Amino acid sequence: MMWKPALRLLPLLLLPLPLLLTERVAELSSAHRLFLGTLPWLVGLIVIMLSLGFKQSRALLTTLHLGAVAGLFEVTSSAPLDNPASYILLIALGLCWPLMLGWLTLLPERRTLSRAGLLRIAILLAPYAALALLWHYHPMQLVHLLPLLPLPFIDQLYAQLTISPFVFWWQLGGICILTTLSLLLHNRDVLLNITLSLCVLLALTDTTSAVHGQLYHLLGQLVLLTAVVRHGYDMAFVDTLTGIPGRRALEHHLISPGRGYSIAMLDIDHFKQFNDRYGHDIGDQVLRMVASQLRHVGAGGRLFRYGGEEFTIVFRRGSEDSVNKALEAVRERVAQYPMQIRGTNRPKHDDTGQALRKKGNNGEAVKVTISIGFATQANGEPAEAVIKQADQALYAAKRGGRNCTRSAQQNTPHKKRRSLSDFARNQAD
Template sequence: MTSSLMTSPGFRFLSPLLLLGIVSLSMDSIIHLTQSNWGIAANLPYILLGCALVMCYSFKQGRESMVCIALLFAYFVIQNRLQIPLQTGTTLLELTILATLLPVSFLAVFLFNKEGFDTKATLAYVFLLLMFAFWSYVTLTYYVEGGFEEWTNGVLFIVLNVSRLPLVLVLYCIGIVCFLGILVLKKNKIIHAMTYSAMVLASATFIFFDVQYISSTMFTITGLLIIIYSTSASHQLAFTDSLTLIPSRRALDLDLKHMGRKFTIAMLDVDHFKNFNDTYGHDTGDDVLKMVASRLMKAQGGAKVYRFGGEEFTIVFKGKYAEDCKVHIEEVREEVEQYEMILRDQHSRPDDNKQGRKKRGNAEKKRNTVSVTASFGVADSRSARNPADVIKLADEALYKAKKAGRNCVKYNLA
């Protein structure tokens, strides 16, 4: 549940490029299919992007909703302003303006709060798009009268072997694609994957604008990808613990239905966690839970780690009995015990990150550190076939570990 091919940064980086390659190889078939069903094909991007917008709004994905709005606006402009030869009037300039402003609108979503759906922020973003539209209108109105035609002919020169789009715009689009691709590979958030995919396919639309039905094809694929990303984000949110970012109790309940005949379950509890919380505060207590989760994720032997609830965690070893897991459980217990966590002084912490780094470098030795321990209870499928019963047996063993002085591993085996 924690990681899959669909959510990996490599897959998210390559998937729009692979789709672009598939489309390029089958463009003749796509053109024939689109010609036969133009009424549907022309409106399909509106339908898919509209559905994506509704999904993003329903899942409180504010910045993702903004991307959908920008794409809907761009497709509307293409269908209503750019369905004539590029040499006609100001059509090439209009395409140039759209190819310039759409990437800016994608980058602008990162200026807004990433948490939830904010109506005011969305309205501000729509206002920004309307300002772009007004600026475009003014530019087009005074394009010839202002004497800009000769200037643009010099700057916006075209290399026909590359694209009908001005070369400077081709390089600009490729540069934005590379920047967003780096964000996907480094941060791998849904918003990064969404803006990157949208930028890749929008760039293909602009660069190969002379290809028949390219806009409807690319914007249809973009709508599908955004729906997939939005769905995967909601799924990930449902099965991931928001504090520790490891699989949640719901993920454990689902995985327990597919355990097979041979498995081991370890239940563990952070020792004296309530006292720690009362002494150092809930923020530090949250840091402890994150630290413990990160140590548990280092467990070897095919272990899968879940947050069971509160300060309690679960480790599942599928296809192994308890004796096969003993060394791995002991290693992770020691990982937790040996980790020294630095206590942050929230009152004296600087607001500026650079000052904070300098202060950390100068005062590292003066900081207080604390360590925590955890108690473990282990049972396997030889004691009970039902995973829920194995968890109960592991809980009983955990209670024995608490009674034995904590920071130890106890087994409840048949």
């Protein structure tokens, strides 16, 4: 599915849109401009409500962070261009944004409506509240800072821009550091943080137009809304352990599967023995390994975790023979995978684990096998009936010795391919 990476890059592709729309939006009536100015705050309120519902404290804090910066942008855009206090305020905002966003990236998820959660909100908003109070009640305190600043803070990057060279490079450096930090922490919000930082950077380039800042504020809040909704979808439909769609996603997928589809039920052989001998943590490793191998099933199959050690693959199209070949190939891939039991000092991330395996830092080797049963819809049966037939074929594969594939439509079983290093055989020894 090549469209998924492209869809995730869509917010970055939308960044030039506010630049193109600023002049057109400025020509709208005052009522429409008022609505436009209110819209980002309404979207931000929706993000806050969804973040509370989905227990996403970091998304809520990021929304408040963006709103605080956008609110102070509107303050500076309403002030005269030659107001030195407003210019100092812009510099302070440009310096604070990457620092606070980096802090939010390092924060673990916590309950928002708790003492620690409320303290985080207070820490986040305190610098911006102090700047707003200084600008409104003691602007001369900000003006006195102007002669103390080096020229890179005071000069403009270009005559048409309101951002100074230092703030510009500070923002770009912050984006680079934040991206590196997110990748090291395996943070899935790396593109979100890059997009929001670029929104702030582009908004800083022209604070003379309120519309310019409002459009980038709206874009940032929409990106946050998309991220929160995507997280809610993952909570409902994606299995957190293996990262593949779960049973609820399977049920939705089978609402209208079409005709002539095939359903395969797969089960890890002797999975209980893995848990009994090595513990549930090792059992989780086995589940993740099997899921990673099953992802590469051919014939257009789509993988789901059915529950426990069972997986389901749905083939929308394809003959029984092609489905059987695809399942046999993935069964052999699992059986031939060099499964190493991770020690207590072994990193949990898969990429690091693969690098250690290449260096020979291996733990105890075990053999993991799966049994497969599949059925193809022949006479318009409902999906529940096809799953039941696939289950019966799976039980036949189990009774036939495991590590094999059985079809509900075939009378002769597939020949089982045993391995001397089969886990169950090792257990018997």
